Amino acid sequence: MSPTKTTAAAADAAGPPDKARPADRSGTVRKGLTLLELLANYPHGATAGQIVADSGYAFSTCYRLLTTLVDSGFAEYDPATKQYRLGLLVFQMGQKVATARGYSGVALPVLRKLTEATGESSLLAVLDGDRFLTVHTVDGPNHRITTDPGDRGELHTSSLGRALLAFSPQETRDELVASIDLGQRTDRSLADREDLRRILEETRERGWASQDQEHDDGMCAVAVPVMAPGGTLVAALALAAPVYRCNLAGLEENLPLLNDAAAQLASQLPQRP
Structure with missing residues (x-):
């Protein structure tokens, strides 16, 4: 397994957040915001593979978050180029x-x-x-x-x-x-x-x-x-x-x-x- 996949797997397998942040779902929020920041580095678009490599998250995690960002209008997906970019x-x-x-x-x-x-x-x-x-x-x-x-x-x-x-x-x-x-x-x-x-x-x-x-x-x-x-x-x-x-x-x-x-x-x- 590559270091990237190992890191992503470890992150995804992490336990519940500290009690200092009860009912904290910001781990997912932080990952989504991280993807937005990464997309900003690709004004003309980036593939899911590029985002996976840059973020260190598992492909399933990136794909799920990217889909959510597209559905909510924060990102756009071009099926012709298979690239994501920031939404309007x-x-x-x-x-x-x-x-x-x-x-x-x-x-x-x-x-x-x-x-x-x-x-x-x-x-x-x-x-x-x-x-x-x-x-x-x-x-x-x-x-x-x-x-x-x-x-x-x-x-x-x-x-x-x-x-x-x-x-x-x-x-x-x-x-x-x-x-x-x-x-x-x-x-x-x-x-x-x-x-x-x-x-x-x-x-x-x-x-x-x-x-x-x-x-x-x-x-x-x-x-x-x-x-x-x-x-x-x-x-x-x-x-x-x-x-x-x-x-x-x-x-x-x-x-x-x-x-x-x-x-x-x-x-x-x-x-x-």
Whole structure:
């Protein structure tokens, strides 16, 4: 038996915890957290065998914990590569902490510059399952937007969601369009799948998405995709404004600046494989 397996077997065969920690199940919790830390060392993914070797735990233990992490959203599994990686839930939680502590993300300088140039709020989001996940926001000087980093929102009613849908791989786009809940957020919210397909096709043709009081009453927005050099969708970037001070046509005038900011982000943001 190899040293790794011996160590893992010994750990798994260990007796109950000290009485100083009654009913302590943190041994399992600690192992799960250890796997999360190890996955952080493999941003592009690691096989179960790599995690077993690095952790020293038995394969059965690693497999059980990895399955739990995937089921709970803390990790993702790619059956094509048989690799695990950290899930967006970890990122979402980190963003909440980062916002509370005032940390600046890599993208914030770009968003701040965009807001200064346009006078409107800027938002950056990524696709997270059947929702968009807000990554960063910068409020305009005259208003506050209604989403915060870490918040998730509907794809069909938002400019961010429509940009993410329109420029996702076709298989992903088709699956989401056919399955997402088309619940209405306002009286103007889109509620028909064929209309959504038409809007997404228009979005792909013109290169940007919009919404006019469909996601939040009194708010309009335009969004563009952030595309990696190879053409892979990375994120979506939007400008949003209350309609009492800037209508949709006014926001569209800022599309050149929005596209310039998206190109800058594309060169700076880390890419998911």
